[in-house]
Amino acid sequence: MNWLTNFVRPKVRSLVAPKEIPDNLWVKCSSCGNMIFHRELEQNSMVCSHCGYHMRLSAKKRLDMLFDYGEYKRIELPQVKHDPIKFKDLKRYSDRLKDYRKKTKEDDAIIVAHGTLGGMPVVMAAFNFGFMGGSMGVAVGEGIVAASELAVLQEAPLIIVSSSGGARMQEGILSLMQMARTTLAVNKVKEKGLPYISVLTDPTTGGVTASFAMLGDVAIAEPECIIGFAGARVIEQTIRQTLPEGFQRAEYLLEHGMVDMVVPRKELRQTLSRVIGLLCNAKPAGDLIPLDSGKKTKADDK
Amino acid sequence: MNFLDFEKTIAELESKIEGLRYMEEADGINIADEISRLQNKVNKQISSIYNKLSPWQRTQVARHSDRPHCLDYINKLIEDFTPLAGDRCFGEDRAIIGGLGRFEGRSVVVIGQEKGNDTKTRLEHNFGMAKPEGYRKAIRLMEMADKFNLPVLSFVDTAGAYPGIEAEARGQAEAIAKSIETCLKIKVPLICTIIGEGGSGGAIAIATANTVLMMEHSIYSVISPEGCASILWRSADETKTAANALKITSNDLLSLKIIDEIIPEPLGGAHRDHAAAIANAGKVISKHLDELLVLEPDAIHAHRQEKFLKMTRKDTLDG
Ligand SMILES: [Zn+2]
Numbered sequence: 001m002n003w004l005t006n007f008v009r010p011k012v013r014s015l016v017a018p019k020e021i022p023d024n025l026w027v028k029c030s031s032c033g034n035m036i037f038h039r040e041l042e043q044n045s046m047v048c049s050h051c052g053y054h055m056r057l058s059a060k061k062r063l064d065m066l067f068d069y070g071e072y073k074r075i076e077l078p079q080v081k082h083d084p085i086k087f088k089d090l091k092r093y094s095d096r097l098k099d100y101r102k103k104t105k106e107d108d109a110i111i112v113a114h115g116t117l118g119g120m121p122v123v124m125a126a127f128n129f130g131f132m133g134g135s136m137g138v139a140v141g142e143g144i145v146a147a148s149e150l151a152v153l154q155e156a157p158l159i160i161v162s163s164s165g166g167a168r169m170q171e172g173i174l175s176l177m178q179m180a181r182t183t184l185a186v187n188k189v190k191e192k193g194l195p196y197i198s199v200l201t202d203p204t205t206g207g208v209t210a211s212f213a214m215l216g217d218v219a220i221a222e223p224e225c226i227i228g229f230a231g232a233r234v235i236e237q238t239i240r241q242t243l244p245e246g247f248q249r250a251e252y253l254l255e256h257g258m259v260d261m262v263v264p265r266k267e268l269r270q271t272l273s274r275v276i277g278l279l280c281n282a283k284p285a286g287d288l289i290p291l292d293s294g295k296k297t298k299a300d301d302k
Numbered sequence: 303m304n305f306l307d308f309e310k311t312i313a314e315l316e317s318k319i320e321g322l323r324y325m326e327e328a329d330g331i332n333i334a335d336e337i338s339r340l341q342n343k344v345n346k347q348i349s350s351i352y353n354k355l356s357p358w359q360r361t362q363v364a365r366h367s368d369r370p371h372c373l374d375y376i377n378k379l380i381e382d383f384t385p386l387a388g389d390r391c392f393g394e395d396r397a398i399i400g401g402l403g404r405f406e407g408r409s410v411v412v413i414g415q416e417k418g419n420d421t422k423t424r425l426e427h428n429f430g431m432a433k434p435e436g437y438r439k440a441i442r443l444m445e446m447a448d449k450f451n452l453p454v455l456s457f458v459d460t461a462g463a464y465p466g467i468e469a470e471a472r473g474q475a476e477a478i479a480k481s482i483e484t485c486l487k488i489k490v491p492l493i494c495t496i497i498g499e500g501g502s503g504g505a506i507a508i509a510t511a512n513t514v515l516m517m518e519h520s521i522y523s524v525i526s527p528e529g530c531a532s533i534l535w536r537s538a539d540e541t542k543t544a545a546n547a548l549k550i551t552s553n554d555l556l557s558l559k560i561i562d563e564i565i566p567e568p569l570g571g572a573h574r575d576h577a578a579a580i581a582n583a584g585k586v587i588s589k590h591l592d593e594l595l596v597l598e599p600d601a602i603h604a605h606r607q608e609k610f611l612k613m614t615r616k617d618t619l620d621g
Contacts, residue, residue, distance in 0.1 A: 081616045085549045085558070089534035138614045145611070167502075167524045169534060172549045173560050174614045176502060176524040180510040183482045184610050207524075209475035210463075210503045215483060229475035229503070230465030234529075238465050248470060258473050 029053055045265045054222050054265055056202055058104075059111040059126035062161050066124060066269055072115030077107070077146055080138045085172045093170040100131050109134045109164070110143035114150060117159075118273030120282060123151040126161040129203075134164035136208050137171040141178030144212060148185035157195040157276045158186065162213045166206020179211035186212045195279045197272060200227050200250070200259065218275050219259040220268070221250035227259070303573075306362050308351060312570075315344045348570040355519070357554075358545040361527055363519040364498045365461075368573035370580055371430075372399055372414035372457045375497060378580040379587075380405055380412055388439060392472060395436030397428040397464070398508075400443045405455060406588055411447035413440045413508055414457030417498070430499075431464035434477035437507050441477075441484045448488040451599070453591055456494040456508040461526065463504030478507045485510035486606060489599035493590055495565070495583055496520045497572075512606045513590040514560070516552040517583065518567040522560070523550040559618055562590070 026035045031053035041048075045065055046055040057065070064070040087093040101107060109131035114123045125147040127134040134140075144160065151158035167175040189196045198216025200209075202225035210229050213219075221227060228248035236243060246252050250262045263271045276282070305313040319340050322333055355363065363369070376383050380403035387394040400413045415432060418424035440456075447454045463474055485492060485508065494511035500522030509522075516522060527545035531538060549555070552564040565579075565586045572579030594602060612618045 079616055080614075081619050084614070084619060085547075087547050089544075089547065141614065169525050169530055169548070172524055172547075173522060173555060173558060176506055176522075177560060177610070177614050179479075179503060179506055180482055180486065180610045181613065183479060183510075184486050184607055187483060187486065207503055210478040210507075211482060212479070214473075214476040214479040227475075228470050229463065229478065230470065235465045235467065235470070239467065241467070243467065247467065252471075256471050256473065258476060 030055075047265050052223065052264070054202065054224065056129050056163060058130055059106070059109075059128040059161075062126040062201075063111060063113050063124060065265075066159070066161075066272065067113070067115040067117060067122075068119065072113040072124070074111060074113045075146065075150060077110075077112060077139065078142045080142055083170075084138065084174050085170075087170040087172065089170070096132065096170070104128060104131045106131055108137070108139035108143070110140045112143050112147040112150070114154065114156065117269070118277060120273070120276060120280070121154060121156040122159055122276065123147050123154065123156050124159045124161065127163040127201075127208075129163040129165075132168065134162075134208075135166065135168035135175070136164055136178050136182075137168035137175045138178065140164075140168075141175075141181045144178075144182040145185040148189050151189045151194055151196075152192050155192070155194065157197065157280070158189045159197045159199060159272060160186070160212060160216075161199040161201060162204040162208055163201045164204060164206070164208040164213075166208055176207065179207045182212040183215060186215055190215075190217065195276050197275060199268070199272075201225050203227070205229065205231060214258070217279065220271065220275075221253060221259045221262050222268070223250055223262055223264055225250045227253050304366070304368055306359070306366065308359055308362075311347050312344060312351065315340055315347060319344065345569065348574075352519075352570055356542065356546070357521075357548070357551050358527060358542040360519050360551050361499075361521050361545055363571050363573070364521045366571065366573045367419070369498055370572050370576040371419065372416040372459055372497065374576055375457055375495075375580055375583060376403070376412055376414070378577070379584045380410070381407075383412070386439075386443060389435045389442060391435070391438055393435045395428070395433050395439060396426055397430050397432040397460070398436035398440055400439055402452075405453075405591070406584075409450075409452050411443050411452050411454045412457070413443055413454065414497075415460040415504075415508075417459055428464060430460040431462060432460065432504060432507075433464050433466070433469045434472040434474050437463070437474075437477035437481040440508050441481050444481075444484045444488050444492075447490050451490055453491040453493070453595070454488070455587060455591075456492065456511065458494060458496045458500045458505045458509050458522075459498035460501045460504045461499055462501035463507070478503050481507040482510050486610070487603075489603045491591060491594035491597075491602055492606065493587055493594070495587060496522050496561075497583070501526060510606070510610065512594055512602060512609070513562045515563050515565055515583070515586055515590070516555060516561050517565050517572060517579065518552055519571050520552060521550040522552075522555055523548050558614075560613065 029048040032051035034050040083094040109128045112125045198219045200221040204227045253259045383403035385401040399416045415430040416427045417430035418427040492511040493513045494509040495515045527541045530544040531540040555561045568575035568578040
């Protein structure tokens with residue numbers, strides 16, 4: 001049984017969501033402190049032109065940037081039980097969800113879409129760190145399951161772009177179970193001989209790292225992003241030592257053999273296209289589709 | 303016996319009984335009668351306290367230092383236990399015990415976290431907090447079980463995977479992810495029993511099983527109540543509130559359909575009667591193992607996959 005039969009065919013949602021325009025036309029780089037004009041920043045894929053700092057991207061921006069011409073079809077994710085354990089800390093979880101939905105105009109912390117990359121059909125899932133720190137609860141778990149099942153159905157490679165603080169505490173044990181469920185899901189893709197590429201972006205930690213994000217056939221990290229299991233503060237408190245320079249950064253993981261490569265955002269699209277093309281022994285796509293990522297997309301024109 | 307803060311009345315009565323045992327027959331009081339009267343009172347007291355333990359109290363019981371640990375279960379339930387060491391890559395992590403043995407006459411592979419019982423053994427086992435080597439040893443043993451068609455029995459008792467520089471450097475996250483993956487891949491029965499603390503990723507790494515059982519007073523959680531309180535309430539004073547909110551008790555997990563069965567503990571918890579608690583576990587594990595052993599390898603594999611696929615879905619939770 002496939003979820004597609006249970007939950008409507010993948011519906012094409014509007015490609016044109018309201019554009020993300022910063023309140024201020026000038027954005028301050030949180031790394032070097034320089035002010036950057038927003039248009040310049042957007043054209044540079046939200047990478048600081050002064051110091052190369054990679055700012056976090058919303059899921060939508062990420063997909064706009066990676067799919068050919070910024071065109072893709074989002075799929076509707078299966079309905080999940082909201083606030084399954086009736087959680088309340090300083091605020092009700094159900095209220096928190098409402099607030100984040102209003103703020104991000106998304107249902108939860110993941111978007112799943114399909115389209116082409118370098119001319120090849122791919123399924124992509126991207127995390128929204130802005131939605132409760134990209135935390136993984138049942139909805140995100142279902143998103144990964146749906147993305148994996150769609151990849152199997154379409155016989156397409158799967159790309160998951162992670163940006164998450166880990167499991168969503170407000171869903172208690174149900175969020176822990178998503179580690180097993182997402183691992184199961186990406187394995188269905190791998191077992192079919194289809195590529196599963198894990199793209200790790202700032203930050204990828206906790207239960208997300210300790211499940212599907214570390215299981216890619218190929219693991220690609222963005223420069224300087226934090227990747228790890230335990231949080232730095234927890235480690236410091238446990239061992240009472242200061243952490244080494246660059247600890248849990250992408251380059252540290254590369255050095256320790258935990259990721260295949262660290263790729264600047266500007267080269268991510270080309271790299272993904274090349275890696276998938278090589279894995280599938282497909283014809284080089286370079287001549288067919290222009291691969292520069294900072295260009296105007298069709299969606300922008302509408 | 304170490305008493306917990308909410309066991310004060312029990313402790314007082316038991317020390318009275320203890321005192322009476324050393325008293326000479328005097329003043330015409332029948333000491334034996336008095337002891338049995340007090341013993342009755344203690345039992346009533348214990349049952350009234352243990353029948354309504356709060357989630358935080360259960361957490362304390364689950365972590366009780368006198369509670370039977372992994373090696374106690376192995377010693378009582380497994381014959382010919384033959385420990386196997388090492389991940390063939392970096393080292394031997396004694397936070398995770400693993401090996402071959404016989405459960406009710408049948409060869410099995412056993413994997414479990416051991417917390418230790420005193421300072422020396424706690425250090426030896428790193429308080430049950432495994433490093434990547436521990437999970438990689440678990441992976442190796444699960445693969446061995448698969449190759450030789452031996453069921454796997456896992457015992458979970460950990461505050462979580464060890465948070466340290468070296469552990470991160472050697473790929474703690476990858477080791478846990480691979481361990482979950484291996485749990486899902488093998489075609490032999492995998493039965494997990496949470497005997498004390500089921501702490502987050504470090505627990506699920508060996509708990510992605512066909513059958514997940516919980517000792518009555520054990521807990522299983524995405525984060526410790528202390529950790530949750532400090533992050534979401536920004537206050538250690540809210541640990542009890544967090545324990546309540548997180549839904550971590552065996553009853554909670556059974557009703558959320560995360561676990562398959564609760565193993566009853568003797569009156570006053572497993573720490574009051576190791577033999578009875580472990581015997582109960584043996585019976586329940588045996589029943590579930592028999593059910594799984596009639597299935598073909600592919601069916602055992604599919605059973606585990608379908609179970610986790612359905613888990614936490616709306617219709618599963620509501621149904
Ligand atoms: Zn900068």
